[in-house]
Amino acid sequence: MKSLSALAQSYIERFDTALETLPGQSSRSITDLRKAGLEKFSQQDFPNKRVEEWRYTNLSALTKGAANEDSSGAPALAASSFDADFEIVFIDGIFSENESRLDKLPQGLSLSSLATELGNGAVFSLNDEEDRSLIALNTAFMQDGFCLHVTENTQISGVLGITFKSTGTETHGLHIRNRISLDDGASLTMLERHEGKGSYFSNPVTDISIGNNARLDHYKFQNESVSAFHLALTDVEILQGGIYKNFSFSVGAKISRNELKTVILGSDAESHLDGAYLMRGEQHCDTTTLTEHKVPQNISNQTYKGVLDDRAHGVFQGKIHIAPNAQQVAGDQLSKALLLSDYAGVDCKPELEIYADDVKCSHGATSGELDDDALFYLQARGISESNARKILIEAFLGDVLTSIDNDVVREYFNTQSALWLQNS
């Protein structure tokens, strides 16, 4: 047997003791689930660069056990407040009743902590037949998260805030497990935020199901500490006429990966995965998407824009898979990166796997520097070089940020983006 990484070994050694305190410990089926997860994980270890999907993201800084060595990490941007209409808060991965504001939850929206659900012995089926080791690890060690449900035809107005704060004191990794289900005709807008200080490993796994004609606007702000590891996996299933819109705005973490998988199971359904990432220093930000069109007549698109300064590195891997019978499908994908330094870089791997013939797909990936002619033109009108650069960076991000439907969230992301630019 090949030798496991130091971190994988420590997880395996710790498992039996951990089982005694993890939620759901009295439930046989949950314990079996965890054991199966651990078994799968120990067969695979953390992904390494020999795994095709992980060619561009090297986790050895994490798996050698370095996650807690550097505790100096500050948040990428100062902690920010967002005025959500209702909010659930997790501190170091654990639900905090005190910080949450759940008293005004509207009718038709139910929100509870996963630990509570597991403690009650809730039956829990998992959808990870693909053997992704980070999901298996999460299954073995999941300690909390949220369970969110919107009932049929309920349209929730306002924005639900979901906030994960890390203090950097949790040394064993934050294995957060979230489940979202929207019944037929339901709709919801939510903003998931991750921020923290110090050094830690955050591993949120989210399963989402979108019912017929339901719609989820899922915004995410990743502002982890610049010493943190953030490896997030989100799986989405969309039924007929359902709409899933994800916009991820990332500025944080030392190494981050936002992995999104959407499976379109109905006609007239839509999957929109967009985002912007702003990275500097030694930060590494990976966006990996897989969109599967299983049936005819639906659409998907993706637009990601990245700004990379210093020695920061971006990765975009996007795969669109169209099944043999899935005719009249449109899939578009675009990744653009702006490199502010000679040492910044980006790897892009767009992939189309098309087995139907009547489809319309496009993909494009570009990376480039600021336009010198434009910079000079602005300066020649009296604008300082640093301001001219900011103006051009904002212009680069402009169209993807203005595409955000929700006014409050758009404003919030614009503010965060301006703050990031101020620090440059």
Added chain:
Amino acid sequence: MLEIKDLRAEIGGKEILKGINLTINPGEIHAVMGPNGAGKSTLSYVLSGRQGYEVTAGSVTYQGQNLLDMDPDVRACSGIFLAFQYPVEIPGVASATFLKTALNAQRKFRGEEELDAIQFLKLVREKTKELGIKDDMLKRAVNVGFSGGEKKRNEVLQMALLEPQLMLLDETDSGLDIDALKVAADGVNRLRSPERSALIITHYQRLLDYIVPDFVHVLADGKIVKSGDKSLALELEEKGYAEISAA
């Protein structure tokens, strides 16, 4: 106002300006004419501080200061305005925002109060009206999708707003019909004053019917080969550059 002495400059190791001498006093308008590739645009870029041009010899003094030491934005704030031969398209930046940012940067530099959105809009409306320029381009991204003529008008509008001390116009008339040409000339003439000067680069005598220069220079192969009054422009039109340069 501006004193250029023995100026030599190169791009990528190739010498383009080969010893330029030119003095512009306050209130004067100088025209520079010359064949393609003579170095006219290069001169305008060196004066406005574009990167990539290496000055190998000579000096440029502007209002008593060493111009070559100043950053491009400081030059602009100190009153130098270049109307580009090829104005740059900047996707994603609204013209109005761009103009306001530029104007306020210059006002701030001079210790003047910055204009708010309403004051700015009022000022722009005034200028567009004076010059007979449609203000719908303010809503569009800077020069993006503008026709050649619109781009040149936009340069003239910017000049009117920024009220420079030294106007550098690089072939602002090229590709313009007679109406647009008059707009450009009007832009310069409105700013004309005993304190302000201009250096007008052009191919054609026709612009000089509307902006009457005090001096005309012929630039060929990186050097000023002949200087004279406005009649030199007419002579050039008749005889062509080759004969004049050879003389």
